[in-house]
Amino acid sequence: MSHIVVIGAGQAGSSLVAKLRKDGFDGEITLIGAETALPYQRPPLSKAYLLGDMALERLFLRPESFYADNNITLKLGQPVTAIDATAKTVSIGDEVIAYDHLALTTGSDPRRLPAAIGGDLDGVFVVRGLGDVDAMAPSVTEGARTLIVGGGYIGLEAAAVCAKRGVNVVLVEMGDRILQRVAAPETSDYFRNLHGAHGVDIREGVGLERLLGKDGKVTGAVLSDGSTLELDFVVVGVGITPATQLAEMAGVTLNNGIETDAQGRTSDASIWAAGDCASFPYQGGRIRLESVPNAIDQSEIVAQNIMGTGKEYAAKPWFWSDQYDVKLQIAGLNTGYTHVVTRPGAGASVSFWYFRDDQLLAVDAMNDPRAYMVGKRLIDMGKTCDPLVAANPDTDLKSLLKA
Known part of the structure; x- marks a missing residue:
């Protein structure tokens, strides 16, 4: 057998x-x-x-x-x-x-901070497994002070949860902008504004120099711009391997x-x-x-x-992220995009459409499931659409599927 x-x-x-x-x-x-x-x-x-x-x-x-x-x-x-x-x-x-x-x-x-800069201090957490979150949960209390290292989706989601719990949040991103590796400036701007409206202090172009501790517990941080922070805990969101x-x-x-x-x-x-x-x-x-x-x-x-079927895997990439009351849905991969168009949605919803020349590559949709679903179907079918037509809020999105 x-x-x-x-x-x-x-x-x-x-x-x-x-x-x-x-x-x-x-x-x-x-x-x-x-x-x-x-x-x-x-x-x-x-x-x-x-x-x-x-x-x-x-x-x-x-x-x-x-x-x-x-x-x-x-x-x-x-x-x-x-x-x-x-x-x-x-x-x-x-x-x-x-x-x-x-x-x-x-x-x-998860990537962790080196011990040489305080990565092994108590109160320094990653967010990957059940044990990580169980260990962190008692620290996430109203009035606590946290530093979140990394402005990708992991760091931003952690920032949103901490802010909702009344934690004072500083987030540092060593790159020029949050989400720089995975999203267009338009998406970065959207989430920077969203977090700012919830009191998160986002500092771009700033890295972590070292963590400070007392009796083995993290108490603060020195940032690459020379500023210092007093802290109760740290969340590390600098990617995975x-x-x-x-x-x-x-x-x-x-x-x-x-x-x-x-x-x-x-x-x-x-x-x-x-x-x-x-x-x-x-x-x-x-x-x-x-x-x-x-x-x-x-x-x-x-x-x-x-079991011997011999099928090839045809990936259809899609992702999501929940932050505050915003659901981001991503269809496709934006690698190699040349330009982005913005499509306003109903109310506060919006979507960003990535193109390589005239070929649709990906869609970032914020609280706009219709834009996401149409974009995903177009990408899955290998079809594209006119960028100006996609950006026009008067365009019936379903019509893009019939073109």
């Missing part, structure tokens, strides 16, 4: 094993996770869960009974200590598990994560990868996507291909 072992019990791993059973795989399945909790959603962690609006049980992707009912062996709180690709075994301490196919859905790890340690142990090829072919297979024919940790062919190049939709869609394709 064939045995499929999946390492990484997050969104991708849980989706992969569920798809195997749904599509009729009747062999053994083992899902291994380093965390003790059942596979859970990550996006609500730093928002609804941290605010106390979502109970722990609602985070779980599936109830514990699902795994038992589907004969899926769960090994949680048990980090893998070795992979022997030649013998086709995985070790958890002294336990050795043989596999026929191995899937790596190991996700990503693919978790490739186990892939390296297995000897598979790494290339901006775990390199896979279009079907999700690594350089070892018996080892597969999906989710944040995997890079794959895309439009003549290679990308790695850090998103829930990608984790689900890619892992389900891998499950099918382990």
Whole structure:
């Protein structure tokens, strides 16, 4: 009987094993996770869960009974200590598990501040896993003072939650503007104004020089412009890196994560990868996507291909971010855009449309689901639209789909 072992019990791993059973795989399945909790959603962690609006049980992707009912062996709180690709075994301490196919859905790890500048002080948090948020939650109280390092979506979402809880927030971004790596100046301006209206002090072109501490606890910071802050806690949101340690142990090829072919297979024919940790062919190049939709869609394709379907993964990138009462929905990838047009929506809603010359690449839609859905459909179909027509608020968006 064939045995499929999946390492990484997050969104991708849980989706992969569920798809195997749904599509009729009747062999053994083992899902291994380093965390003790059942596979859970990550996006609500730093928002609804941290605010106390979502109970722990609602985070779980599936109830514990699902795994038992589907004969899926769960090994949680048990980090893998070795992979022997030649013998086709995985070790958890002294336990050795043989596999026929191995899937790596190991996700990503948050970048942390160096210990040399105070990154190991108590009160310095990252926002990645359940344990991180549980550790941070007692600090997020009205009147507390925090520094958020990093002006990407992770940092901005943390700033929004802290501000909603009455925390005094300073956010520093070393680049010229927040969201510089991932969005146009128009989107940066929108969110800078949004956070400013909620009392967040955003400082662009300013980095962290070092953190100050007393008795092992963070108490302040010195910034690159020479200013100092008194602090109660710090949130680090400076990006993530693919978790490739186990892939390296297995000897598979790494290339901006775990390199896979279009079907999700690594350089070892018996080892597969999906989710944040995997890079794959895309439009003549290679990308790695850090998103829930990608984790689900890619892992389900891998499950099918382990069963021999031979399907290629055709990624349709989309993302979202919730900040205060604004839902940002992003369709497509804006890499290589040459210009952006702005489409005002109803009320305070707005969308920004990215073009490379006359080709639509991506849409950032703020509280404008219609603009997002039309933009996403156009991009998925490989179609475009006239930028001036898209920007005209009198244009019926659905008409763009018929052009």
